[in-house]
Amino acid sequence: MPKVGIIGGSGFYELLEDPERLIVDTPFGQVKVAVGKMGGSEVAFIPRHGERHEVPPFMVNYRANILALRTLGVVRILATNAVGSLYPAYGPGTILIPDDLIDFTKNRPTTFYDGKTRIRIGDRVVGGVVHVSMTPHTYCPELRGALLEAGRELGLDSVDGGVYVCAEGNRFETPAEIRAFRMLGGTVVGMTGCPEAILAREVAACYATVTVVTNYAAGVSGPAKLTHDEVKEVFARRIEDVKSMLRIAVERIPQERSCACKDALEGAVVEP
Numbered sequence: 001m002p003k004v005g006i007i008g009g010s011g012f013y014e015l016l017e018d019p020e021r022l023i024v025d026t027p028f029g030q031v032k033v034a035v036g037k038m039g040g041s042e043v044a045f046i047p048r049h050g051e052r053h054e055v056p057p058f059m060v061n062y063r064a065n066i067l068a069l070r071t072l073g074v075v076r077i078l079a080t081n082a083v084g085s086l087y088p089a090y091g092p093g094t095i096l097i098p099d100d101l102i103d104f105t106k107n108r109p110t111t112f113y114d115g116k117t118r119i120r121i122g123d124r125v126v127g128g129v130v131h132v133s134m135t136p137h138t139y140c141p142e143l144r145g146a147l148l149e150a151g152r153e154l155g156l157d158s159v160d161g162g163v164y165v166c167a168e169g170n171r172f173e174t175p176a177e178i179r180a181f182r183m184l185g186g187t188v189v190g191m192t193g194c195p196e197a198i199l200a201r202e203v204a205a206c207y208a209t210v211t212v213v214t215n216y217a218a219g220v221s222g223p224a225k226l227t228h229d230e231v232k233e234v235f236a237r238r239i240e241d242v243k244s245m246l247r248i249a250v251e252r253i254p255q256e257r258s259c260a261c262k263d264a265l266e267g268a269v270v271e272p
C-alpha cells in the first residue's frame with residue numbers, strides 16, 4: 001500500500017524508482033497511476049494534466065484521480081500547483097504552502113456524493129448526501145508541517161500559509177478579478193487546486209499542496225501580458241527544489257495519522 005500519493009506535473013515521474021504503471025477503475029473513470037519507490041517509501045503518482053500535458057484544468061478528472069489513490073489505500077496526498085501571485089512580495093519562484101482556499105470554479109463536479117453513486121472508502125461504502133467540514137483545517141496540518149519542515153531543512157524560504165484562490169480558466173484572470181480576489185483575502189491564484197482538496201476531504205484523505213509562484217497575477221506587477229511559456233519556464237527552474245521538498249516531506253510524515261482528516265466522514269453522512 002503506497003504511503004503517499006502525489007498529484008502534479010508529468011516532470012515528477014522522475015521522483016519514482018522503477019515505477020510500475022497501474023490502471024485503476026473508479027465509478028468516475030479509469031486512471032493511470034505510477035507506483036514506485038521514493039527513498040524508503042512506496043509512492044503513487046498521477047500526472048494531473050496527463051502524460052503529455054494534454055488535459056486542460058477544467059477537464060481534469062479530479063474525482064477519478066482522488067478516488068483512484070484512495071482505492072490503492074492512499075490516505076495522504078501531496079500536490080503541486082503553479083500559481084499567480086496577488087502580492088508583489090511573493091515574486092516568481094516563491095514556494096508557498098497555503099493554509100486555506102476559496103473556490104471560484106464554475107463548471108466542475110465538486111463532490112463524489114451526487115445522491116446516487118456509492119463509493120468504497122477503505123472498508124466502508126458511502127453514498128447518499130454527504131456534507132464534509134472544511135474546518136478547522138482546510139489543508140491537512142500534518143502534511144503542511146512535513147512540507148514546511150522539508151523546506152527548512154533544504155534552506156528554502158518557503159512561505160507558511162496563504163489563501164489559494166481557484167479560478168476556472170482556461171484563460172488567465174482579468175485585472176478586476178485579481179483586485180476582487182485580493183479584497184476577499186486571496187494570496188495566490190491557480191486553476192487546479194479545486195476541487196482536488198475538497199474531494200480528498202470527502203474520502204477522509206489528508207491533502208496539502210506546494211504552490212510555486214510562476215508569475216504576478218494581472219495588474220500586480222511587471223509586464224501586462226502573461227504567457228504560458230513564462231509560467232512553464234519559472235516552474236521548470238523550481239522543479240528540483242519542489243522534488244527535494246517532496247522527497248524529504250514523505251519521510252517526515254508520521255506513520256499514524258493524528259489529524260482530524262481521518263474522521264471527515266463522521267457525522268457528515270445524511271441518513272435517509
Ligand SMILES: [Zn+2]
Nearest residue numbers: 140206259261
Ligand atoms: Zn490529515
